[in-house]
Amino acid sequence: MWNMVPTELHQYSLGDLVRGLVTISKPDQTPNPAWHYALADGIPIRSARAAIVLSIRALGLPSGSSIGVPLYCCPVVFKAIKTAGCHPRFLDVDPGTFCISLEDLYSKRS
Numbered sequence: 001m002w003n004m005v006p007t008e009l010h011q012y013s014l015g016d017l018v019r020g021l022v023t024i025s026k027p028d029q030t031p032n033p034a035w036h037y038a039l040a041d042g043i044p045i046r047s048a049r050a051a052i053v054l055s056i057r058a059l060g061l062p063s064g065s066s067i068g069v070p071l072y073c074c075p076v077v078f079k080a081i082k083t084a085g086c087h088p089r090f091l092d093v094d095p096g097t098f099c100i101s102l103e104d105l106y107s108k109r110s
Helices: 014-025 034-041 048-058 075-083 102-108
Strands: 066-070 087-091
Touching (some): 066 102, 087 102
Parallel strands (some): 066 087
């Protein structure tokens, strides 16, 4: 079990970058030339979980910060928040809109 690949904290290598650049440079791999321009404003990430962790860390929040999330959510989101050094703060949902309740958000602000 000790040699299994972890679900978080993916280690990227120079080889990953090279493979990505080679792939996007092949004309038959790109369905639309505008796709190349979209890469200028984005960072290719291996998984959504890694993207969430990277985004939270990029915010520069102090360790142990709370991040509001609805309870009915993919468990990967909760794991990513914990991996980033924060903890999820569960928020109620407005039954009329199924969006996060602003009243609950304001009452749980710290």
